Amino acid sequence: MDALKMTVAERRQLTEHICEFTLAPADGSKLQSFTAGAHITVETPSGAMRRYSLVNDGTNPEVYKIALKREIHGRGGSMSMHDDAQEGTELQVEVPENTFELTDAKNYLLIAGGIGVTPIYAMSQQLLREFKPFEVIYCTRGEADTAFLEEMKSTLGDRLTLHHDGGDPEAVFDFWDHFEEPKDMKVYCCGPQPLIDEIEAISGHWPEGRVIFEDFKPVEVVRADDKPFEVKLEKSGITIEVPADRSILEALRESGVPTVSSCESGTCGTCKTRLVSGKVDHRDMVLMEEEKDSYVMICVSRAEEGDLVLDL
Secondary structure (H helix, E strand, O other): OOEEEEEEEEEEEOOOOEEEEEEEEOOOOOOOOOOOOOEEEEEOOOOOEEEEEEOOOOOOOOOEEEEEEOOOOOOOHHHHHHHHOOOOOEEEEEOOEOOOOOOOOOOEEEEEEHHHHHHHHHHHHHHHHOOOOEEEEEEEOOHHHOOOHHHHHHHHHHHEEEEEOOOOHHHOOOOHHHHOOOOOOEEEEEOOHHHHHHHHHHOOOOOOOOEEEOOOOOOOOOOOOOOOEEEEEOOOOEEEEEOOOOOHHHHHHHOOOOOOOOOOOOOOOOOEEEEEEEEEEOOOOOOOHHHOOOEEEOOOOEEEEEEEEEOO
């Protein structure tokens, strides 16, 4: 994909843990337009590739705006952005893509949970500009955790339903009244896995294609029962230990071994690497069955047992 050199032009703290970054082209070049629901892939200061939803109007944009939560127990990408992407920092950014695009409907219900509000916020503003009927349900722990709170209150008015559960599983929003009878509308939902699971469970009787989900994590890169293992790089003779909470790609990067990647979620194929030996726990969505004995996607897959030898 095409990579752009962009500079952090502005940082804006939306909540204690969520920051908005305004990215401007380093050379002043014209940016590609985009529609609500689009994302960009950013090479964070740590070298990790992460996908972030664009939150600004994509009609002839002069900047790209993203907002992201500092994930303390994540894999380091968001912490790198929060800690090291200061105003003036230059970042490599891939052109926008949209796999969560609004399509034509008579009415819309937009559902956001936590930081999943980023594409939903952009969608609400696009629907406003297009004078289309819609409603937004936005769920967070509390008002202090609610990004774009004032912007959404002022622009959406009574189209917006806010719900704060205080972190209590017994106090989550009851969506059933919205889904009991299938409606002639499209529902767009983005948020944490429990929210996705809930909406999937209560919308199973709706016609296919009416309820659409955004999911930047199609596979679990790191799981609770993962164990450390070693990877030997046959060409260079180096052996790298892969900790239980890191991918092969991350372990190589942290050891100074040059890597090539894009999605880092097992969906694009950029990091496909020839496997010399070893038994692989394949977690990607790219490799054909006949390729699995010869290749491994090092951004998500691990050793199933023992160690691995790679053609690097």
